[in-house]
Amino acid sequence: MIITVYSSKGGVGKTPIAANILFDNTDFYIATNELNSGFVHISNIDDDKKILISPEDEFQEEVFTQGVFVKENASMVIDLSGSLAESFKSIPTALNISDVVLVPINNQVNSILQGVTTIQSIQEYFPKLKIIVVATKLEKQGVNDIFGDDWTKSKSFKEIQAYVQENTNGDLLVLPLKYSKGYENIIREEISIKKLSSVPFGGQAYKTPAKQFDSLYTAIGLNHESK
Ligand SMILES: Nc1ncnc2c1ncn2[C@@H]1O[C@H](COP(=O)(O)OP(=O)(O)OP(=O)(O)O)[C@@H](O)[C@H]1O
Numbered sequence: 450m451i452i453t454v455y456s457s458k459g460g461v462g463k464t465p466i467a468a469n470i471l472f473d474n475t476d477f478y479i480a481t482n483e484l485n486s487g488f489v490h491i492s493n494i495d496d497d498k499k500i501l502i503s504p505e506d507e508f509q510e511e512v513f514t515q516g517v518f519v520k521e522n523a524s525m526v527i528d529l530s531g532s533l534a535e536s537f538k539s540i541p542t543a544l545n546i547s548d549v550v551l552v553p554i555n556n557q558v559n560s561i562l563q564g565v566t567t568i569q570s571i572q573e574y575f576p577k578l579k580i581i582v583v584a585t586k587l588e589k590q591g592v593n594d595i596f597g598d599d600w601t602k603s604k605s606f607k608e609i610q611a612y613v614q615e616n617t618n619g620d621l622l623v624l625p626l627k628y629s630k631g632y633e634n635i636i637r638e639e640i641s642i643k644k645l646s647s648v649p650f651g652g653q654a655y656k657t658p659a660k661q662f663d664s665l666y667t668a669i670g671l672n673h674e675s676k
Pocket residue numbers: 458459460461462463464465466530585586587626627628629630631632633634
């Protein structure tokens with residue numbers, strides 16, 4: 450299974466999402482085309498499972514050079530950034546080997562516009578690729594934004610979902626990830642939200658983010674109930 454977390458613009462949550470997937474699946478290979486990304490410097494993962502390529506390089510070629518797909522059924526999570534229109538080869542070659550692409554979008558005009566452009570370009574060049582939109586960093590919008598724990602009912606989520614569905618093909622799945630301080634710990638402490646949520650005292654704060662990741666894993670086709 451190759452899962453790519455892809456967006457053209459910074460700050461939407463690609464790296465924390467990719468890292469979270471990784472720390473729930475520590476047998477995965479990890480890859481990025483961001484030369485200054487903290488993603489490949491994670492200490493808990495063997496160096497021979499890390500792939501760092503420059504934006505201009507072809508993904509597949511590099512992957513084969515490093516022997517990754519010599520092992521059949523190797524799984525990988527790719528933290529991918531940039532625009533398909535810039536014709537950086539790393540992007541189409543990464544998408545080409547992906548089983549699913551997660552596109553994080555947060556509730557800011559720039560992110561929504563960029564995210565939709567990103568999805569449109571994926572749908573144009575890779576019409577068969579499974580896309581899951583992840584509405585990230587969701588926060589309540591004022592006192593009238595009332596919805597209990599179901600963040601699909603929040604104003605921010607609905608705004609992202611409506612814009613995505615109006616401007617892209619098909620009926621894309623959009624899943625919520627609420628804003629949480631826990632995301633800062635993922636890379637710093639090399640621990641997933643799910644594992645944070647089971648820490649005695651303090652873990653409670655991460656129950657909702659952990660459940661949201663479970664839903665995302667189910668949508669991706671990763672089975673996590675027993676981990
Ligand atoms: N629900 C959430 N999903 C993702 N990130 C979140 C969430 N809630 C809070 N954050 C915070 O938002 C920030 C987003 O991460 P970051 O800026 O690394 O994203 P990125 O898309 O990888 O950016 P870049 O393109 O610059 O690498 C982090 O500081 C993270 O802790």
